[in-house]
Amino acid sequence: MGTILELENLKKRYGLRWALTGVDLTINEGEVLGLLGPNGSGKSTMLKLIAGLAHPTEGKVLINGQKPGPESKGHTAVLPDVDHIYKWMTVQQAIEYVSGFYEDFDHDKADRLIEMMGIETDMKVAHLSKGMNERLKLVLVMARNADLILLDEPLGGIDPTSRDKIIYAIATEYRWEHSAMIIATHLVRDIEPLFDKVLFLKNGQAELYGNADELRSKYNGSIEDIFKEVFV
Ligand SMILES: Nc1ncnc2c1ncn2[C@@H]1O[C@H](COP(=O)(O)OP(=O)(O)OP(=O)(O)O)[C@@H](O)[C@H]1O
Numbered sequence: 001m002g003t004i005l006e007l008e009n010l011k012k013r014y015g016l017r018w019a020l021t022g023v024d025l026t027i028n029e030g031e032v033l034g035l036l037g038p039n040g041s042g043k044s045t046m047l048k049l050i051a052g053l054a055h056p057t058e059g060k061v062l063i064n065g066q067k068p069g070p071e072s073k074g075h076t077a078v079l080p081d082v083d084h085i086y087k088w089m090t091v092q093q094a095i096e097y098v099s100g101f102y103e104d105f106d107h108d109k110a111d112r113l114i115e116m117m118g119i120e121t122d123m124k125v126a127h128l129s130k131g132m133n134e135r136l137k138l139v140l141v142m143a144r145n146a147d148l149i150l151l152d153e154p155l156g157g158i159d160p161t162s163r164d165k166i167i168y169a170i171a172t173e174y175r176w177e178h179s180a181m182i183i184a185t186h187l188v189r190d191i192e193p194l195f196d197k198v199l200f201l202k203n204g205q206a207e208l209y210g211n212a213d214e215l216r217s218k219y220n221g222s223i224e225d226i227f228k229e230v231f232v
Pocket of ligand 1: 014015017018019038043045
């Protein structure tokens with residue numbers, strides 16, 4: 001089981017304010033990390049540093065042993081960073097267009113995901129509801145055979161009754177043996193069955209980090225219960 005992502009004493013400061021104060025972690029092939037923490041705890045900052053959209057103040061991000069750059073960007077799929085969708089396109093046109101940017105885009109996977117997410121491919125992107133738009137972005141990210149998948153609040157605009165369907169789609173199309181995934185979310189209860197590891201961030205610091213099942217046993221509760229215990 002190879003290592004896909006390593007963070008070493010990762011720190012980020014914006015002006016005088018520290019957004020991350022030293023995070024260490026390792027994610028191997030096939031693992032899913034739940035990234036949890038209250039508003040402003042540094043989750044999006046951590047994902048941006050990994051995606052190469054911001055630079056660390058100190059410390060290191062290594063993806064397949066390399067610093068983020070053009071090479072790692074080609075192997076990293078980021079939600080919500082899908083900025084190639086034009087509103088005048090139909091869903092099908094948007095899929096064709098976005099697929100052209102990525103060598104690892106898998107059209108069969110995109111078709112399956114579109115079906116699972118219940119999106120009509122002949123609809124114009126401009127006419128999609130907010131939730132449907134978010135589903136489309138998720139399809140475009142999950143349709144890539146990327147080594148590393150970063151999902152920042154993938155269930156944000158999804159109504160509660162559809163969340164199980166969306167989680168099922170993510171789980172079904174995730175390349176369990178070849179990829180690593182980080183899911184940052186506040187909707188812990190819905191998505192925690194997917195987590196292998198969990199990192200709880202508080203004020204930019206790792207408050208708790210470990211294997212999800214071991215944490216459940218140790219604290220005798222769900223990850224959601226532990227989240228409330230750690231942060232209340
Ligand atoms: N571009 C920026 N410039 C200045 N400060 C920033 C910037 N981005 C984030 N911050 C600050 O860094 C801290 C961490 O923010 P971040 O967005 O990473 O938190 P988060 O855990 O993702 O929050 P949320 O759950 O609300 O999305 C906050 O104090 C925030 O105000």
